[in-house]
Amino acid sequence: MAITILPPVADDVSYPDSDGDSMSMDSDGGVDLTTGGSRPHKRPRLVAGTDISSGVITPGEVVTDDPQWMRGHGTYTNPLSTSIIATVAGTVQKTNKLLSVQPLRARYTPEIGDLVVGRIVEVQSRRWKVDVAAPLLAQLPLSAINLPGGILRRRTSADELQIRTFFSEGDLVVAEVQTVHSDGAASLHTRSLKYGKLRNGVFLAVTGTGGSGISSSTVKGGIGAGSTTVSSGAGGVVRSRRQVWTVNTANGGGDVDVILGVNGYIWISKHATDTPAVSSTTESVSITRMEEMVSSSIYSSQNDAIPPQTRREIARLAQCIQVLVQGGVRVDEETVMGAYEASLQVDLEVGDDDYYDDDEGRGEGREYLEGSKAQRILELVLERG
Incomplete structure (x- = not known):
């Protein structure tokens, strides 16, 4: 016996709209779309004439x-x-x-000419792999550094065997982005006397784009101890500003060098007059003069003697940068110096008696800037800005 399949028959069902009327299905099974009562609400759009720079946009919006x-x-x-x-x-x-x-949070995108601070993570035959907070590791070729004694020649197999004597894993370097490859990886160079290995200081990591956090740690031979991570809403190092300068600190701390890498890595160290690698006042010299100035000491990992007063002022500058990032203030020379001067003013407002009563401990721990002191520093920085 044959089976006959009959077409389905839909009842005429009414749906109320926003005006109280009803809409019904037509004979073809469609829905009357002329009324907008049952349509889902669209996301708000930012049209011309509105303040499009305010608020946070989510993916897909x-x-x-x-x-x-x-x-x-x-x-x-x-x-x-x-x-x-x-x-x-x-x-x-x-x-x-x-x-x-x-x-709000992104990795650093290398651009030619950027001054960056990086950490050596891998040593290969003719190059080093450097972490510069980018999606891909940057490379520092052996041919892109100054050999001790200022030898300007082609690198040989003997130099490749001694490659670990120049930089090893964990060393921090300040370099310049020379080229950017098609895949986004960067090539660095340290041929200038302003670049090279970093020592006698402390390392900070601030997100370069957007500013979502800050972490501070020490390197081999650093002056501090421990590692912290603090979240923040905005911040980061400002591009196209002076990134290397010397601070004449107070309280007998002497001169302190500050290096702000575009990638968000920061180095604060004691000013070394005999090491031109971190000096911001190094003038351009001839090639023959450079050969005389470049020595094996620029690749030394041994720290110099750092007085306690200088250590305290280095810690104070590091705390000032943390206060700026926690408050969502962009980090540059103006804001860092403003925060440092504000911290000195806050110490004068608080006074020594609120910390210690004896003369031996007077002034100890004043570089710890948190709580109400951090809030007061932010207020002074914003007032001056």
Whole structure:
């Protein structure tokens, strides 16, 4: 016996809309879309004339559907419409008619000419692999450094055998980005007398883009101890500002060098007059003069004697940078010096008697800047800015 399949028959079902009327299915099984009562609400769009730089945009959210805007970094366009949609979580930045989303947290993107502070993580036959907080490890070729004695020649197999005597795993270096490859990896060089191995100081790591945290630790032969991680809302090192300078500290601390890497790595150390690798006042010299100045001491990992007063002022500068990052203030020379001067003013406001009553401990621990002192420093920095 044959089986006959009959087509389904749908009842006429009514759905109330927002005005109280009802909409019914048509005979073809479709829905009347002329009324908008049952349609889901769309996400709010940022159209022209609104403050698009405020607020946080989430991935997948429509920034605007106005065709007059062009999309930038952190966005993409729907090929079927003119909508600009965010791909990262961050704030919207407007440059003329260009819209881009600045991520709240991202890795450092190398650019040619950037001054960076990196850590050696791997030693290969003819190059070093350096961590510069980028998605890929940077490379420092053996041919891109100054040999002891200023020898300007081709590197041989003998130099490759002694490659670990120049830099080894864990060493910190300050270098300049020479080239950026197609995959995003950077090549560094330390051919200038302002670059080289870092010692006699303390290392800080601040996120370079967006500013989502700060961590401080010590390196081999550093002056501090321990490691901390503090979260923050915004911050980071400002690009296109002076990144190396010397601070004439108070309280008998002498001169202290500060190096702000664009990648968010910071080095604070005792000023070394006999080592031009970290000096910001080194003038350009001829090649013959450079040969005389470059010696084997620039690759030494042994720290010099650092007085307690200098240690305290280095710790004070490190705490000032932490206060800036915790408060969401961008880190540059102006804000760091403003925070340092504000910390000295806060010490005068508080007084020594609030810390210790005896003369031996007077002034100890004053570089610890947290709580109400940190809040007061931020207020003074913002007032001066």
